[in-house]
Amino acid sequence: xxxxxxASHDEHHPTSFVSKYIWSQDHKVIAIQYxxxxxxxxxxxxxxxxxxRLQLGFPDQFSFIDPSSYLQFVTMHGMIxxxxxxxxxxxxxxxxxxxxxxxxxxxxxxxxxxxxxFWTYFLSVLVLLASFFVPGGPTGAGWTxxxxxxxxxxxxxxxxxxxxxxxxxxxxxxxxxxxxxxYVCTILQARTKGMTLMRMPLTIWGIFVxxxxxxxxxxxxxxxxxxxxxxxxxxxxxxMPAIISLGExxxxxxxxxxxxxxxFWFFGHPEVYIVALPAFGIVSDIxxxxxxxxxxxxxMMVWAIVGIGLxxxxxxxxxxxxxxxxxxxxxxxxxxTLIIAVPTALKVYNWVLTLWKGNIHLxxxxxxxxxxxxxxxxxxxxxxxxxxxxIDLPLSDTYFVVGHFHMVMGLSPILVLYAAIYHWFPxxxxxxxxxxxxxxxxxxxxxxxxxxxxxxxxxxxxxxPRRYFGMGGTEFIPDSAQxxxxxxxxxxxxxxxxxxxxIANVIISLRSGKKxxxxxxxxxxxxxxxxxxxxxxxxxxxxxxxxxxxxYDFSVPGAKQDFIPQNVPNSAVEVTDAAAFAEAGK
Amino acid sequence: xxxxxxxxxxxxxxxxxxxxPALLKEAPSYWPARTALRFLLVTITVIFSLxxxxxxxxxxxxxxxxxxxxxxxxFDQPTQLWWNTSILLASSVVMHAALLLLRQQKLxxxxxxxxxxxxxxxxxxxxxFAIWQQLDTAGFGMTxxxxxxxxxxxxxxxGAHLLGGLIALIWVFKRFWQQQSVxxxxxxxxxxxxxxxxxxxxxxxxxxxxxxxxxxxxxxxALCGF
Numbered sequence: 001x002x003x004x005x006x007a008s009h010d011e012h013h014p015t016s017f018v019s020k021y022i023w024s025q026d027h028k029v030i031a032i033q034y035x036x037x038x039x040x041x042x043x044x045x046x047x048x049x050x051x052x053r054l055q056l057g058f059p060d061q062f063s064f065i066d067p068s069s070y071l072q073f074v075t076m077h078g079m080i081x082x083x084x085x086x087x088x089x090x091x092x093x094x095x096x097x098x099x100x101x102x103x104x105x106x107x108x109x110x111x112x113x114x115x116x117x118f119w120t121y122f123l124s125v126l127v128l129l130a131s132f133f134v135p136g137g138p139t140g141a142g143w144t145x146x147x148x149x150x151x152x153x154x155x156x157x158x159x160x161x162x163x164x165x166x167x168x169x170x171x172x173x174x175x176x177x178x179x180x181x182x183y184v185c186t187i188l189q190a191r192t193k194g195m196t197l198m199r200m201p202l203t204i205w206g207i208f209v210x211x212x213x214x215x216x217x218x219x220x221x222x223x224x225x226x227x228x229x230x231x232x233x234x235x236x237x238x239x240m241p242a243i244i245s246l247g248e249x250x251x252x253x254x255x256x257x258x259x260x261x262x263x264f265w266f267f268g269h270p271e272v273y274i275v276a277l278p279a280f281g282i283v284s285d286i287x288x289x290x291x292x293x294x295x296x297x298x299x300m301m302v303w304a305i306v307g308i309g310l311x312x313x314x315x316x317x318x319x320x321x322x323x324x325x326x327x328x329x330x331x332x333x334x335x336x337t338l339i340i341a342v343p344t345a346l347k348v349y350n351w352v353l354t355l356w357k358g359n360i361h362l363x364x365x366x367x368x369x370x371x372x373x374x375x376x377x378x379x380x381x382x383x384x385x386x387x388x389x390x391i392d393l394p395l396s397d398t399y400f401v402v403g404h405f406h407m408v409m410g411l412s413p414i415l416v417l418y419a420a421i422y423h424w425f426p427x428x429x430x431x432x433x434x435x436x437x438x439x440x441x442x443x444x445x446x447x448x449x450x451x452x453x454x455x456x457x458x459x460x461x462x463x464x465p466r467r468y469f470g471m472g473g474t475e476f477i478p479d480s481a482q483x484x485x486x487x488x489x490x491x492x493x494x495x496x497x498x499x500x501x502x503i504a505n506v507i508i509s510l511r512s513g514k515k516x517x518x519x520x521x522x523x524x525x526x527x528x529x530x531x532x533x534x535x536x537x538x539x540x541x542x543x544x545x546x547x548x549x550x551x552y553d554f555s556v557p558g559a560k561q562d563f564i565p566q567n568v569p570n571s572a573v574e575v576t577d578a579a580a581f582a583e584a585g586k
Numbered sequence: 587x588x589x590x591x592x593x594x595x596x597x598x599x600x601x602x603x604x605x606x607p608a609l610l611k612e613a614p615s616y617w618p619a620r621t622a623l624r625f626l627l628v629t630i631t632v633i634f635s636l637x638x639x640x641x642x643x644x645x646x647x648x649x650x651x652x653x654x655x656x657x658x659x660x661f662d663q664p665t666q667l668w669w670n671t672s673i674l675l676a677s678s679v680v681m682h683a684a685l686l687l688l689r690q691q692k693l694x695x696x697x698x699x700x701x702x703x704x705x706x707x708x709x710x711x712x713x714x715f716a717i718w719q720q721l722d723t724a725g726f727g728m729t730x731x732x733x734x735x736x737x738x739x740x741x742x743x744x745g746a747h748l749l750g751g752l753i754a755l756i757w758v759f760k761r762f763w764q765q766q767s768v769x770x771x772x773x774x775x776x777x778x779x780x781x782x783x784x785x786x787x788x789x790x791x792x793x794x795x796x797x798x799x800x801x802x803x804x805x806x807x808a809l810c811g812f
Contacts, residue, residue: 215625215628254648254732299595299596
């Protein structure tokens with residue numbers, strides 16, 4: 001099959017409302033479906049975090065929060081944010097929208113599979129949310145769902161909640177596999193003429209490697225979910241040891257809870273990078289575009305993405321130091337954990353060097369992207385502490401870890417998501433987002449989030465344990481810690497409310513926002529060169545674009561404009577100084 | 587060009603017009619379904635590998651008793667499993683025959699072969715179910731011991747993948763029914779052949795593992811560091 005064959009295949013335009021907006025096979029519509037669903041379920045998780053913070057900041061003041069519901073809020077908040085929001089929005093949302101447009105394809109290579117992927121994801125969300133309405137409510141086992149407590153009586157949601165969680169995860173993984181196969185095959189086989197692998201924008205590299213990682217890592221979650229499901233429903237003993245529960249000897253014999261932990265974290269740690277790598281790619285492109293400068297060290301950025309992807313599969317047990325392991329294993333995993341900091345730090349240096357002497361435009365996407373660099377450095381540095389066994393052991397069960405992972409994989413990708421939304425909203429909707437509302441949203445979110453997560457590191461070093469409903473009479477924790485907790489709660493609620501500004505901005509801008517130019521940021525990548533804005537079905541009109549250059553020709557000496565799109569040949573570039581242009585290697 | 591050579595490219599250097607190798611070279615062969623199948627097989631391999639790794643880890647705990655190695659154990663003489671294996675092998679061979687028949691332009695015979703292969707898969711699944719019943723009757727239920735739990739689990743997961751293959755046959759029959767070109771039918775049957783052979787190999791691995799004695803399983807576990 002050839003590219004032209006795909007083109008003719010994809011010219012079957014949807015004709016009805018249902019085929020255009022519900023059972024749509026257009027990657028752009030599916031991307032929006034994914035995004036809206038992910039954001040909606042993410043808002044549920046945001047409300048849950050607010051409820052948790054109410055209890056922590058003002059203990060026992062709210063009758064509707066008891067220890068069981070608190071644990072349920074913690075669990076559902078964590079799982080929704082990591083899997084159903086971040087993974088789905090970055091890969092299902094931005095992956096779907098950007099892959100075909102950025103590589104010059106007309107759609108994904110398997111449009112029907114793409115549609116099925118979204119609706120399967122939607123089903124997984126419904127099953128997950130259904131657990132709020134079953135007897136006992138959702139599971140309160142923690143997002144890591146460690147056995148044996150996850151399925152034993154006494155744990156909230158141990159009857160129905162955990163089953164629905166496991167079923168929902170299974171459905172999600174099926175959806176991810178369908179989508180993931182599509183993303184990988186589209187990137188490998190549907191790139192337009194001239195779009196070599198090393199001419200791809202870093203956004204696509206990040207999405208590509210993250211998707212391959214997902215195809216290799218999610219099976220571990222599936223395997224553990226199936227086996228735990230059998231332990232719960234059938235009574236097998238894969239993970240369940242011989243145990244006495246609430247005075248009753250259970251039938252389970254000799255299973256290994258640690259086995260579950262290995263499986264879970266074999267998925268769980270790559271999952272961090274499944275979220276992070278697309279964010280790394282997106283932030284690279286946004287920084288280059290809004291600093292009007294080519295990305296510093298493109299090749300190294302690609303190598304770092306690939307290197308991080310490979311290394312992320314050999315660091316998982318650093319999440320299990322407190323579970324106990326052979327000291328040599330601890331040494332091995334601490335070493336690999338510190339090694340993965342090398343390519344990660346390399347990326348941070350390259351982002352900063354991209355900004356160095358750039359023509360920085362402090363647009364809304366740029367503000368969020370720079371905010372990300374700050375939060376990621378903070379989260380990354382505290383990760384270096386926790387990667388070491390002797391430091392991790394005392395800190396692991398404290399708020400230090402909560403502060404660390406919220407900085408590095410909560411706040412950081414969320415800031416990139418906002419940067420991405422502010423950056424690509426004009427392409428998706430044809431409207432600009434409101435500037436002033438966006439700036440208020442950024443500053444309140446960034447400063448507020450720092451007020452939430454930075455003090456948590458201090459609370460952790462005080463020894464404040466995480467996961468606890470209340471501190472009771474713990475003597476070694478000073479009263480000031482409670483005062484700090486109250487402040488954190490107030491900041492968290494302000495940050496949560498600030499997100500309403502963003503939602504209002506989207507609604508106002510969609511209704512009456514300023515019309516966007518086809519390429520308002522002066523970007524070089526292909527999605528900004530479509531004949532229509534927003535792009536129509538099939539993306540490119542009769543002729544697919546041809547790519548003549550990489551994605552980062554900004555401020556080329558001698559060129560009239562400070563950017564040269566990827567689909568413009570040298571002969572079509574307006575030049576003011578031909579000698580300088582030639583000397584620049586163009 | 588190898589992936590390493592690709593990663594060494596310097597994309598910031600512009601190619602003089604008319605000499606850009608990216609624009610001059612022929613479009614590469616385009617078969618996304620085959621690429622997707624290859625990635626899918628890698629994903630499925632990870633799934634079975636992880637199941638097997640957990641089995642080896644679990645086997646080193648005291649309550650694990652292999653299902654073979656002693657005369658009174660159910661798979662010490664696994665005659666029935668050999669029969670089941672031959673059914674699955676036959677299904678794979680018949681699917682391969684369908685591909686060869688297509689290459690000789692014998693469409694009807696090929697369609698019959700695909701139907702025959704699907705029928706053999708159903709036979710295999712029924713035969714596997716019969717083994718479940720025999721095991722249960724012999725006192726090796728799903729929760730009797732971890733080895734029998736793994737047998738039910740692994741055969742169920744393997745069976746689920748076979749069922750997935752049967753569902754995929756809907757698209758094969760659709761192409762036959764619509765009388766699409768032989769090349770298009772052959773393309774999709776080639777993918778089926780790959781999938782069928784792959785699941786047969788997976789079954790051979792599972793068969794070997796589940797009919798191993800305790801000492802063999804212990805050796806494998808030791809090799810994997812358990």
